[in-house]
Amino acid sequence: MKCQHCEKPATFHITELTEPSGPTVMHLCEEHARTFLSTDGTATPASALASLLAKQLKMEKVAEDLAISDKKTCPICGISFADFRKGGRLGCAYDYVAFEDELEPLLVNIHGALAHTGKVPTNQSGSPERQHRLMQLKSEMKEAITKEDYETASRLRDKISNIESDDESSWTDDALEEDLDDEDEEDDTFQAEPPIV
Amino acid sequence: MRGHGPESDIVMSSRIRLARNLAEFPFIRKCTPKDRTAVATAVHRALDSLPLSADTEYVDVAKLGDLDRQFLMERQLISHELNESQGARAVILDPKERFSIMVNEEDHLRLQVMQSGLDLESAWKRMDQLDDQLESKLTYAFTKRLGYLTACPTNVGTGLRVSVMLHLPALVTTKQIDKVFRALNKINVAVRGLFGEGSQFMGDFYQISNQTTLGKSELGLVAKVQEVVPRLIEYERRARDFLVSESRQDLHDNVSRALGILCTAKKISSEETMHYLSKVRMGVNLGLIEDVKIPTVNKLFIHTQPAHLQKLCGRKLSVTDRNIERANYLQLHLIKRSENEKN
Numbered sequence: 001m002k003c004q005h006c007e008k009p010a011t012f013h014i015t016e017l018t019e020p021s022g023p024t025v026m027h028l029c030e031e032h033a034r035t036f037l038s039t040d041g042t043a044t045p046a047s048a049l050a051s052l053l054a055k056q057l058k059m060e061k062v063a064e065d066l067a068i069s070d071k072k073t074c075p076i077c078g079i080s081f082a083d084f085r086k087g088g089r090l091g092c093a094y095d096y097v098a099f100e101d102e103l104e105p106l107l108v109n110i111h112g113a114l115a116h117t118g119k120v121p122t123n124q125s126g127s128p129e130r131q132h133r134l135m136q137l138k139s140e141m142k143e144a145i146t147k148e149d150y151e152t153a154s155r156l157r158d159k160i161s162n163i164e165s166d167d168e169s170s171w172t173d174d175a176l177e178e179d180l181d182d183e184d185e186e187d188d189t190f191q192a193e194p195p196i197v
Numbered sequence: 198m199r200g201h202g203p204e205s206d207i208v209m210s211s212r213i214r215l216a217r218n219l220a221e222f223p224f225i226r227k228c229t230p231k232d233r234t235a236v237a238t239a240v241h242r243a244l245d246s247l248p249l250s251a252d253t254e255y256v257d258v259a260k261l262g263d264l265d266r267q268f269l270m271e272r273q274l275i276s277h278e279l280n281e282s283q284g285a286r287a288v289i290l291d292p293k294e295r296f297s298i299m300v301n302e303e304d305h306l307r308l309q310v311m312q313s314g315l316d317l318e319s320a321w322k323r324m325d326q327l328d329d330q331l332e333s334k335l336t337y338a339f340t341k342r343l344g345y346l347t348a349c350p351t352n353v354g355t356g357l358r359v360s361v362m363l364h365l366p367a368l369v370t371t372k373q374i375d376k377v378f379r380a381l382n383k384i385n386v387a388v389r390g391l392f393g394e395g396s397q398f399m400g401d402f403y404q405i406s407n408q409t410t411l412g413k414s415e416l417g418l419v420a421k422v423q424e425v426v427p428r429l430i431e432y433e434r435r436a437r438d439f440l441v442s443e444s445r446q447d448l449h450d451n452v453s454r455a456l457g458i459l460c461t462a463k464k465i466s467s468e469e470t471m472h473y474l475s476k477v478r479m480g481v482n483l484g485l486i487e488d489v490k491i492p493t494v495n496k497l498f499i500h501t502q503p504a505h506l507q508k509l510c511g512r513k514l515s516v517t518d519r520n521i522e523r524a525n526y527l528q529l530h531l532i533k534r535s536e537n538e539k540n
Contacts, residue, residue: 001351001387001408009351013382025382077227089303091227093218093338093346096353103350107343110351112385113412116344118355119325126220126336128346 001110003029008088011109029088074098076132093128134163205314206482206491207430209362209402212273213320213419214309215328216347216356218338224348225301233285233301240300243334244289249327258286264513267504273311278302296327304348304356306331315426317359317419325415344411354411359422362391363429366401366479367436374403377432385409386425400471400498405429441483452480456489459527464520470501470527489531497530 003010004027012033013025070082077091081102084090096103107114137160144153218224219239222232237257244250258266258279269275274297275288286301299307308331310324338346344354352358368374378388385408391399405425407418440448455476459465478494480486499505501523507514510522 002349009349025379077223079227087226089226089348090224090350092223093220095224096340096343096346106350107353107411111354111409111411113354113409115342116340116354116411117417118344118357118414119328120341121332121337121339122329123332123336124339124341126339128220128338128340131220 001027002088003027003032005029005032006088008032008085009106009110011106030085069099069102072099072102076128076135093126094132097128097132130163134160137163204426204430207364207433208315208426209313209364209495211312211315211317211320212309212360212362212404213317213324214307214358214360215324215345216304216352216358217306217308217328217331217335217345218347219305220336220338222305225303225305226348228284228301230284236305237285237287237300239335240289240298240306240331241287243331246334247330249330252292254290254292256288256290258288259284264504264507268508271499271502271504275299276302276307279307296323298327298331304352315361315423317361317423321359321415321419352410355413355415355418357410357415357418358406359419360389360404360406361422361426362402362404363426363433364401364475364478365403365429365433366475367440368433369401370440371436373432373436377429381405381425384425386422399468400475402475437479437483448483449480449485452476452483452485456480456486456531460531462524462527464517465524465527466520467502467523470523471498474498474501493530497527501526 001010002008006029008029008031010027010029012028012030070080070085072081073079074091074095075098076094079091079095081099084095084099090096090099104114137156141153141156141160144150144156219236221239222228222236225233228236241255244253244255256269258269258275261269266275266280269288270277270280272294274290274294276299279286279288279299279302282301284301286299288300289298291297294311296308296310299309308324308327310320310327312320340346345356347353347356365374365377368377381388387406387408389404389406391402391404405422407422410418413421455473459470459473459477474494474497477486477489478491481489481491481494500509503519506519506522506526509526514522
């Protein structure tokens with residue numbers, strides 16, 4: 001669900017009880033929720049108190065954390081978390097990995113859940129980790145070629161073709177995570193065992 | 198909006214959409230013009246290798262004129278976003294308008310399946326098959342943990358939006374609609390206008406849909422929306438009964454005046470048309486207006502929209518000319534139709 005005032009996801013669902021027309025539910029993004037919560041002046045004492053509390057509890061504390069999160073950048077598409085917060089749209093599938101810590105509370109807020117329990121595609125090679133790994137290997141191979149290190153380049157080429165040909169379940173997230181841990185190992189163990197499901 | 202199907206006096210249509218992204222490309226906001234073209238080409242190619250392509254039309258939306266794009270939007274075959282955005286984008290159309298696939302909308306792919314009346318389960322079945330077919334040729338961005346990855350985190354997981362379009366004039370007249378919405382909001386069911394997110398509530402049409410997409414299965418989400426609809430139908434019926442029993446004269450007067458305006462106005466805007474058509478529709482459904490048929494009213498809702506009207510006239514019209522033309526069109530169909538139906 002999007003914010004009532006802009007295109008960003010609505011992560012604040014505020015029920016205003018002090019409206020003269022009766023309770024009103026508002027769906028707002030973080031920014032508009034802040035604006036809403038911080039407007040005072042003509043507001044009633046109750047909403048003034050609410051805005052004060054919101055300022056104290058949310059903004060100041062969150063502001064520090066946000067400043068750190070905002071600087072995080074996705075190594076694939078290059079957007080920062082601040083860019084995402086501004087536009088409400090992610091730049092690539094790997095953002096879900098790169099901004100995992102930041103997105104998790106947001107997902108809980110939106111969906112009340114963190115785990116997919118729905119349909120699973122037959123072809124599961126579309127994981128962002130796999131895409132990321134392929135990109136990494138390809139750039140390493142390029143570099144090796146530039147350095148005329150053909151032995152490494154050919155080993156990398158084999159790794160790439162292994163990943164590319166193996167488009168079935170062995171490229172699930174678990175297998176990749178294991179693999180990413182032993183990134184520096186010299187031997188050809190990159191193709192991890194298919195995980196036991 | 199063909200006016201048939203279960204509960205079609207209140208439920209206009211059922212709609213299911215899926216958001217999907219291709220694993221090899223960045224999401225739309227980071228797509229270069231070249232990427233956008235490559236996405237469209239990949240989808241077009243995938244489609245060509247499927248039996249599906251025999252009965253569908255691939256339309257390059259970037260090459261369409263304003264009027265054609267708006268026309269597709271009024272028929273709800275493309276979204277506002279696809280209409281307004283720039284760069285390579287497309288829509289794959291089923292000639293019977295049972296489904297459409299938008300390419301390069303907010304996500305690389307937006308699949309939607311439409312059905313008259315209330316029939317979400319069969320809509321989901323058709324959607325599931327359509328998705329399977331495309332998936333056999335395309336690699337979607339997906340993780341086991343978070344499911345299908347989407348440009349906006351509000352759609353991640355199933356990427357599924359299940360919505361039902363309802364005509365709720367009696368709940369509006371009896372001023373109970375806000376109460377109903379508050380109740381729906383509490384159980385994570387969203388309410389939107391005729392054209393989805395951000396659109397106005399026009400003609401007493403309301404789209405209700407699931408708010409969350411992660412953590413429940415597709416059928417679970419379908420069931421959630423499905424389970425709310427009978428209650429809304431019942432509320433609307435109760436409100437209609439109340440109006441008929443408590444103020445039949447007023448109601449009869451109100452819907453007859455609405456028909457009177459539509460039959461005699463010389464200039465009429467599309468908002469005003471929707472407003473009065475909605476009353477007429479309720480009048481027909483309650484047996485207060487006898488010489489107009491529901492399919493006629495449903496058709497008029499669609500045909501009196503700006504782009505449809507201009508298409509029917511075969512030329513571009515200014516706002517004033519459209520208002521005149523709309524009044525003519527309404528009279529032609531409401532008066533002629535009622536005379537024909539009498540004979």
